[in-house]
Amino acid sequence: MGLWLGTIQLGVKSLWLHPMRSILTVLGIFIGVASVIWLLAISKGIGDEAQRQIESLGADTIMIRTVKPPSEKLSSQGLTPYGLTREEYDMLVATIPTVRSAIPIREMRRQFQFKNRKLDGRLVGCTPEYAEVTKLELTSGHFITDAENFARDCHCVLSAKVAEKLFPYEDPVGQRIYMPENQDFYLVVGVLKPKGATAAIGGSMAAQDFSNDVYIPIRTLQQRIGDTVMTMRSGSREGEIIELNQITLRCRDVTDVKKTAELVGAALDSHSKMEDIAVVVPLELLEQARTTRAMFMLFMGMIAAISLLVGGIGIMNIMLATVTERTREIGIRRALGAKRRDIIRQFLVETSVLSLTGGITGILFGLLCGPAVTMARTLANTWFEKQMMDLPEVVRTVQPSIVPESIPGAFFISLVVGLVFGIYPATRAAKMNPIEALRHE
Amino acid sequence: MSETMETDGYACRVVDLKKEYVLKSETVRALRGVTFDIPVGDYVAIMGPSGSGKSTLLNVLGCLDQPTSGSLWLGNDDAAKMSDDELADIRSQRIGFVFQAYNLIQQLTVVENIQVPLFYQGRPLSPEQRKRCHDLAKMVGLGDRLDHRPTQLSGGQQQRVAIARSLVNDPYFILADEPTGNLDSRTTEEILQLFERLNNEGRTIILVTHEDEVSKRAKRVVRLKDGRLQWDRINSQEVRDEAARYALENMPVEV
Numbered sequence: 001m002g003l004w005l006g007t008i009q010l011g012v013k014s015l016w017l018h019p020m021r022s023i024l025t026v027l028g029i030f031i032g033v034a035s036v037i038w039l040l041a042i043s044k045g046i047g048d049e050a051q052r053q054i055e056s057l058g059a060d061t062i063m064i065r066t067v068k069p070p071s072e073k074l075s076s077q078g079l080t081p082y083g084l085t086r087e088e089y090d091m092l093v094a095t096i097p098t099v100r101s102a103i104p105i106r107e108m109r110r111q112f113q114f115k116n117r118k119l120d121g122r123l124v125g126c127t128p129e130y131a132e133v134t135k136l137e138l139t140s141g142h143f144i145t146d147a148e149n150f151a152r153d154c155h156c157v158l159s160a161k162v163a164e165k166l167f168p169y170e171d172p173v174g175q176r177i178y179m180p181e182n183q184d185f186y187l188v189v190g191v192l193k194p195k196g197a198t199a200a201i202g203g204s205m206a207a208q209d210f211s212n213d214v215y216i217p218i219r220t221l222q223q224r225i226g227d228t229v230m231t232m233r234s235g236s237r238e239g240e241i242i243e244l245n246q247i248t249l250r251c252r253d254v255t256d257v258k259k260t261a262e263l264v265g266a267a268l269d270s271h272s273k274m275e276d277i278a279v280v281v282p283l284e285l286l287e288q289a290r291t292t293r294a295m296f297m298l299f300m301g302m303i304a305a306i307s308l309l310v311g312g313i314g315i316m317n318i319m320l321a322t323v324t325e326r327t328r329e330i331g332i333r334r335a336l337g338a339k340r341r342d343i344i345r346q347f348l349v350e351t352s353v354l355s356l357t358g359g360i361t362g363i364l365f366g367l368l369c370g371p372a373v374t375m376a377r378t379l380a381n382t383w384f385e386k387q388m389m390d391l392p393e394v395v396r397t398v399q400p401s402i403v404p405e406s407i408p409g410a411f412f413i414s415l416v417v418g419l420v421f422g423i424y425p426a427t428r429a430a431k432m433n434p435i436e437a438l439r440h441e
Numbered sequence: 442m443s444e445t446m447e448t449d450g451y452a453c454r455v456v457d458l459k460k461e462y463v464l465k466s467e468t469v470r471a472l473r474g475v476t477f478d479i480p481v482g483d484y485v486a487i488m489g490p491s492g493s494g495k496s497t498l499l500n501v502l503g504c505l506d507q508p509t510s511g512s513l514w515l516g517n518d519d520a521a522k523m524s525d526d527e528l529a530d531i532r533s534q535r536i537g538f539v540f541q542a543y544n545l546i547q548q549l550t551v552v553e554n555i556q557v558p559l560f561y562q563g564r565p566l567s568p569e570q571r572k573r574c575h576d577l578a579k580m581v582g583l584g585d586r587l588d589h590r591p592t593q594l595s596g597g598q599q600q601r602v603a604i605a606r607s608l609v610n611d612p613y614f615i616l617a618d619e620p621t622g623n624l625d626s627r628t629t630e631e632i633l634q635l636f637e638r639l640n641n642e643g644r645t646i647i648l649v650t651h652e653d654e655v656s657k658r659a660k661r662v663v664r665l666k667d668g669r670l671q672w673d674r675i676n677s678q679e680v681r682d683e684a685a686r687y688a689l690e691n692m693p694v695e696v
Binding site for chain 2: 006010013014016017328329331332333334335336337338339340341342434435438
């Protein structure tokens with residue numbers, strides 16, 4: 001123990017003979033270790049965000065969406081009905097045993113009005129389970145109930161932003177909002193908490209922004225608005241005939257999801273010609289996202305590993321120079337009784353001191369990753385506001401999440417780098433003939 | 442052969458030492474059978490022209506090199522038959538080196554340099570050993586410079602540190618290779634007096650030199666030529682005193 005302590009002291013002293021050189025060598029490992037932690041943390045942050053968005057769709061759900069078919073499939077004259085039907089909804093619920101519950105959803109753009117305040121938003125017709133599946137939380141009142149749905153009540157639930165825009169001063173619950181296109185009034189029964197957007201999934205599912213939503217019972221929507229919706233868009237009238245925009249199925253168990261998805265696909269095979277539906281399985285997306293994340297992290301880890309390798313080569317380089325430079329000292333030590341392994345130990349201790357100093361400072365700096373990114377973003381936001389706005393969403397919002405394993409990992413790797421890249425110079429030093437080493441100028 | 446060699450009273454015994462090595466496909470016979478004994482308390486100067494095998498003998502005596510044949514008895518062990526590690530142990534425990542170029546380790550202080558041989562004995566330093574290092578530094582007149590680095594010392598001072606270092610393991614003998622070769626005559630005298638004092642205290646000293654003035658100060662001179670012992674003679678007390686007096690008289694005057 002005393003021997004090691006002595007060797008370490010000696011190593012530090014020897015390294016301190018050339019402080020600049022040692023610091024630069026340490027810097028190589030420092031950057032390597034810090035970049036391992038940083039790159040992994042940032043890629044995990046990005047991966048986590050994607051995963052969180054997908055998870056918010058629910059891992060045990062399957063979504064069947066109506067999509068607008070390609071224009072050549074639609075008849076040029078009049079309106080062609082397309083998409084999911086209520087009949088299919090009933091069929092799915094009745095025939096697929098692994099389905100725990102199913103939510104029919106109809107969505108459309110609508111204008112909402114209260115007094116003279118107007119807002120364009122999305123009207124969603126749904127059933128009570130919708131709140132649970134999409135993880136909507138209420139600030140006041142209640143979500144749509146089965147009774148309201150059954151009775152086709154003209155009741156509605158507002159999202160946080162709609163409530164804020166239409167009712168900046170009043171308590172919305174108990175008030176009535178007006179929908180000018182249908183000349184209908186709806187009684188506000190509940191207000192939701194603000195909710196973040198979900199991920200966009202390929203072309204089949206646009207990112208869902210829940211901020212401008214108004215929810216009403218689906219039976220009310222069917223009765224009072226119907227399937228045919230005409231809208232004025234850029235001067236021309238546009239229409240669509242859709243019974244349901246989406247059916248969200250919840251499976252009994254996550255393990256049933258894949259099988260259920262296959263059954264659903266088979267059951268709705270008739271739509272394959274029209275290409276007017278898309279089946280979205282968040283679980284699959286989740287698995288995809290996990291694979292992508294793993295690949296991404298592996299890739300980032302490799303970049304970091306390369307920088308560690310470069311740092312290691314730096315150590316080796318400096319130690320080889322040191323060995324040549326200290327040939328005389330090695331000769332003296334050998335003459336005074338140092339064995340070959342004492343010389344090896346001395347040089348390995350020196351490389352380890354270098355690499356561990358780099359490793360530990362690198363880890364400390366790596367731990368600052370989160371605050372550092374936040375700070376850099378804040379600074380960038382104040383100085384380059386415009387440029388920042390043009391950057392992708394991910395860059396603006398990513399919050400690095402340190403991979404816990406990367407800390408002991410980085411420490412271990414830096415130690416290994418020190419030992420591995422120290423072995424060659426150390427053995428070269430130990431192999432020297434003491435007589436010749438003593439004669440070395 | 443000489444497994445039962447009597448070693449009591451000898452610092453080392455050299456028996457028919459031969460050393461050959463190959464240099465550019467040519468066999469060089471550096472030592473061709475050298476035999477001599479060094480009793481405890483002796484003060485031997487080894488002399489010889491270059492090419493006489495002087496350096497080779499020095500390396501073998503210092504256990505830095507192994508002879509091709511023959512024996513080197515250090516106590517009850519024949520160093521000629523030892524492994525590299527065993528030789529290292531011998532060097533750290535039984536031999537005190539003093540070099541021409543002082544060979545102190547630059548990054549260590551005076552006292553740390555003195556400790557180096559103990560460090561390689563593989564045990565943590567005991568308080569007595571630490572005290573011994575301090576005492577040795579005081580003995581060579583550097584008690585007030587324990588924390589100085591070699592670069593902060595003069596040549597003579599560095600050589601005195603080296604002598605203190607050579608004594609730290611209480612060696613069988615001090616092996617000094619041209620210890621005054623890099624020093625002016627005043628410092629040379631200092632060092633030679635220090636050696637004389639140590640010898641008077643009972644230390645065995647082997648001194649390799651090519652200077653007659655230096656060799657005359659030893660008790661005995663061994664001269665090598667062409668890898669063989671040319672002669673081995675005792676310096677009478679008169680010769681030694683005369684040489685010491687001569688050195689003092691010819692000392693350059695301090696300005």
